[in-house]
Amino acid sequence: MMLHIPEILTRDQLESIRAGLNTASWHDGAATAGPQAVQVKHNRQLPADAPQSQILADMVTKALKAHPLFISAALPHIILTPRFNAYEGGGHYGNHVDSAIHFDPLKQISVRTDVSCTVFLNDPEDYDGGELIVEDTYGAHEVKLKSGDAILYPSTSLHRVEPVTRGVRLASFLWVQSMVRDDTRRQMLFDLDMTILKLRQTLGDSAEVVTLTAHYHNLLRQWADL
Template sequence: MLLHVPAVLDATELSRCRDLLAAADWADGRITAGTQSAREKRNLQLPESAPQLSELRTIVESALARHGLFFSAALPARIYPPLFNRYEGGMDFGDHIDNAMRQLPQGGWLRTDLSATLFLCEPDDYDGGELRIDDRFAEHWVKLPAGDLVLYPATTVHRVEPVTRGVRLASFFWIQSLVRDVGERALLFDMDLALSRLRGELGERQELVELTGVYHNLLRRWGGPH
């Protein structure tokens, strides 16, 4: 499932992120790339030692925590601490698949069920830089407004097209979901959206209480540590 999640960051948060990134010292983006990805990755990335990183992560993580659509779609068990990258002057990231497991900065491992890219620049600020995702049925070209996020399976082949004008700034991270199976997670997401629409149209009725119970019982059956 590929999902556009709008308005994750508001204007104030975006402005603060850009100010912090403007003052940052960037490193070679291959510092977090796997063996295959390193051959295809040509960008800049904020290193773990950057003094701005802690505040940037807090801004993004707080925004994700309050965004109901993101939570409903991802059902996050753990989120890799957000990273930040920069593309300019023809930089790109060729076809690759994200590593199945990522070692967390604080120790331990995270299974990458979902990948996410949070755009920090407006589409008109740069040429190129589209995130191209191949889900085996179609290619999706993604270039979203600043503050919007795209959520997609980490199992997909994807790339970032060359940036030929301007600068592309983004945050990216991975999610280990409470529900490992893609099909089960999609069914729960569809059910949650339908319940929300019905609740808005009909109010809190007994039938909706019962259907909400079905949703949570399915989550109990399918969810949890894996």
């Protein structure tokens, strides 16, 4: 399931994050790539132990946890510490699949990656290129969102970032170990949750809505992997 989540970050939060990134000391992004991805990764990345990293990552994490669409779609069990990258001067990231297991150096845990998330930190007009291309059985999907918006997609997806030929593309990226590891089941639960919300707006807590809500929680209870 791919999902565009609007307005994860407010304008004030975006300004604070960009101000922190403007004074940061960036490193070569290839330093954190796996053996396959290192061959195709050409960007800059904020080190996990940089002075700004934890503060900025906490802002992104809190914003994600407060957004109901993110919670419903990702069903997060563990949210890895958000990271930050920058693409410019032709920087790009070729086709790759994210590693199945990621070690979070700040939380000191290894986490299975079920859901990938990119939060765009500046507007499309600020740079040329830089589209996130996610491939699935229905073809290639091009993503280039306004600042503060996020895209969720399965970590099993083949994806890439096209070369940035003008300006700088700033983003935060992270992974989620979901309570439900199977993407199809997460999609079913998300669709059911959205249907329940719409029905509740028109019918209130009718007997039918209560029954559907019970089915949702019983499915989640059956499929949750904790």
